[in-house]
Amino acid sequence: MLILFHKNNTVVEVLNTTTSEIIVIEEKEPTKGLFFLASKYSHSIIAWCHILNKKNINIEAIQFCFTSNNVMVSNGNSSYLTDAIGYVEDSLFINVNRETKFPTWLMSSNCGAIYGEKLLMFRECISNSNSLDYNLNSIAKLGMKNGLLCYFSSEIIKDNKEVYLDEKASETELFQFVKEHFRARWTLLLFLYLMIFEKKFLLFPLIKSLLFKQKTFNKFITSEAITEELKINTSVSVLIPTLGRAKYLYDVLKDLAKQTVMPAQIIIIEQDDSEIAKSELNYITSEDWPFKIEHRLISQTGACNARNIGLQLVTSDYVFMADDDIRFNKNTINEALVFMQAHDFNAITLSCLRENETEKRKIPIQWAAFGSGCSIVKTSVLRNLKFDMAFEHGFGEDTDFGMQLRNKGIDVIYLPYVQLKHLKAPIGGFRTTYIHAWDNEKVTPKPSPTVMLYNLKYKTVQQLKSYKLTLFFKFYKKQTIKNPFIYYRVFKKRWEISQDWANNLKNKAV
Structure with missing residues (x-):
């Protein structure tokens, strides 16, 4: 050096x-x-x-x-x-x-x-x-x-x-x-x-x-892999929360059963908010599977709670956090794990696009997000980490989890050439519409309190001010109040209500 x-x-x-x-x-x-x-x-x-x-x-x-x-x-x-x-x-x-x-x-x-x-x-x-x-x-x-x-x-x-x-x-x-x-x-x-x-x-x-031009840099910066082979005895668990998507989950399990690197454990957290919880996943026991399936049926809905339960059951070296409506080829897990081990990465997010979308990125990059349904993380770095229940039934729980990783010194790398197909299943979700406490407010908070919570936790003062002013201008075109002075008063009130609810959510246990 x-x-x-x-x-x-x-x-x-x-x-x-x-x-x-x-x-x-x-x-x-x-x-x-x-x-x-x-x-x-x-x-x-x-x-x-x-x-x-x-x-x-x-x-x-x-x-x-x-x-x-x-x-x-x-x-x-x-x-x-x-x-x-x-x-x-x-x-x-x-x-x-x-x-x-x-x-x-x-x-x-x-x-x-x-x-x-x-x-x-x-x-x-x-x-x-x-x-x-x-x-x-x-x-x-x-x-x-x-x-x-x-x-x-x-x-x-x-x-x-x-x-x-x-x-x-x-x-x-x-x-x-x-x-x-x-x-x-x-x-x-x-x-x-x-x-x-x-x-x-x-x-x-x-x-x-104005005298300066925007700089351009179009060269790909890559690194050669140390090895192209997976370490012996590497094991992976797959964590899938699900609700009302039995058919789609079945296809996911079939894709997992074809993997060249066979998962050691599939963890399925099934949610049913009916008065009497009843599983829709009969094929778990009626068919033979080449891996162990840990199935939990719970009556509480919400992805944060489901994933937290699942994380406690992981027994493998890596955990593949997967959605219940994705499809992928037989080499997906092998290619992802080889990449992680070859470059010593502990957390990656895989490309997960819809049918008509095209992956524009060509090389792995540092990612500004985290996909809770399309990521693989080394189990050892997940110690003491949980999905923050303050985000339950809202937005931002996956990006918050990614920030928890980064604040432990674990970077998240986006891997564009190992690809999943996201079907965006039209069924599933909640049996009934979830009513947030703030939905009863006479004035609706803007932005959503969970979005505000994420911003308060992780953005600088300047970023928050910029976001607020940008939202002010963007939202003006979409709402019905055209008097700018009245709109400003309403927007300010909605922002303050969102902040109040976000601060209340902070008190929830992580």
Whole structure:
């Protein structure tokens, strides 16, 4: 590994950790220095570190992060692009959990690393006129959607108590970054949000940003698998909650029975909210199956409760969380598990599209969601995790579960080429319409309290403000009140009611 130490946007020294040799390079600007090292040592990890953290850099921890060569890792106390980037970026990658390893494209010149050959892929779209922090964030932002796995790591700095403070982008640099990496309209929206919420009238940065073009990066960043064979004795359980879809579930079981890697255990949590619960799944006992089936019939409806019951019954190395209305080929489980083991991933979401949909993604990427009916997770990382019952009968329980994983340091990878077909069965669901407590409100909450709950739990203040204003404009076109002043009062009231209910839901046990 090569480490470039810098200070005041100048290269101080370069260390080869393998030989403990100090390498002399002519390039004094850090970005140029990194690309020079990458061209000379393309198969090595190229790291950067502020000189004040020289004693604190954890070389072993950096190397441990690179389970594959398409990784970029960094450590900083805060975001170079400031909290204002939350007005533009709505994803989970902005609100970084700095106590663990967390997926994010927010990089810092404080300390970090990337493989030389992957860094070289960005040479044409990186300008040396920008600061090191700007360029590191640019590389990660461009690379993440094309297969670069980007993380904050709490462990690559042993003791981050030095005087060094993270660099902050100027207002002009912030607008430039948004213009180069987001759709053009977001520069105008950023200007609007800053004016409304922070009373800043940044006309000059807005105008100057118009001089820049949006950056493009269309290269796929991949990593070769260590092995293409499944480890011996790897076992998998399949967890399926179901209600009123006996025919569809039967087809799912038939697909599972054809798998080249046979599941050791199928866990079926059947729900029936009738006065006398009665199973519709007679074929579980009337037919022979090549796996053990754990069947539970419960009278309480709700996917969160059903999955939590099922998770307690898992006995295998991995658990495939599946819907009861999907179809898949015989190699699905094998291909998914081989991918996970080859790249040391603990949680993946599989492609799960409807009949007329086409998968547009070509390579695995870090995923901003989690599919509770199309994901495979290593059982050992699920310890102490449950679906939050506050989301029961609402929206967001799967994305919340994904965030629980990420806050434990477990990334979720989307695997586009292992595909399920989602039938979206027209039957099933609840026998009767579920009435939420807030459905009795005279004024209907907007958004749904479970959506609000997720936003309150995981979004930054800036993201929440941006979401609120965007919802305000979008919903205006769909509702009947056309007087903007009356609409504003009604919208504000509905938002406040949603917040109140979301805070009440927080008190429910997870």
